[in-house]
Amino acid sequence: MSATLPPKSFPDSDHPACLTFHGDLPDLLNANKRGMGSVKYPVRRRASVKDVIEALGPPHGVVGGLMINGINTDFTPLLHPGDHVEVFPFTPPVDVTKPTLLRPKPLPGLAFLVDANVGKLGRLIRVLGFDAATANDEDDSQLAALAFHENRIVITKDRALLKHSKIAYGHLIRCEEPQEQLRSFLDYFGLAPPFRPFSRCLECNTSLRPVAKEAILHRLEPKTKKYFDAFQICPDCERIYWPGSHHQHMRNWLAALAHT
């Protein structure tokens, strides 16, 4: 909302604005309107189209395109009585490195901030080698500030979080099972093999580096010492990684994922 204009209200009107929600956005409308494609909205106050969309349910973080009276627009115009608004979801694959009318400042690359409510998904994203920090103790404002300052895309199940003004890019997870969540995540951002599996620490997201077996011999269990020779270490938390049975299990799973 502009600070240079005095506040004003619109008179109650016989001509409500009409907002049409496309794709899966009707599922995100508030309970009394859920599933409706078009919503009549009586414009009684001065509010941007973004504020009105969010008041109806969908967070701006899931809106990929916007038209008012047939013209592509950004989030800022005020809604007027009689306006026809078309609200579109993102169309996968989503490329966050290209500027759009809604998001004129693209991101330099793919980096994620994974909310604690999808923590297992965060680990799976890190298994594939993507930069995916996990938010644990941060409140919504801290999490949004972190995403903003580190140019990260927020991955969450929390619809309200993606309404935060500092969050430009987000992906709302709507399924429960972590592998299904990963499939949805990969499809959304158009990510496909080759990945760089086992290149990041699963716990703290730091890139791993090779470490000589002799340097960590004192930390290895007898069987690990006997059967394995190649090791990596996290320079931050010093966890040690090696291609054990869980490693092969994960590789099989990744191979299966690539063919689904």
Ligand SMILES: [Zn+2]
């Ligand atoms: Zn680590």
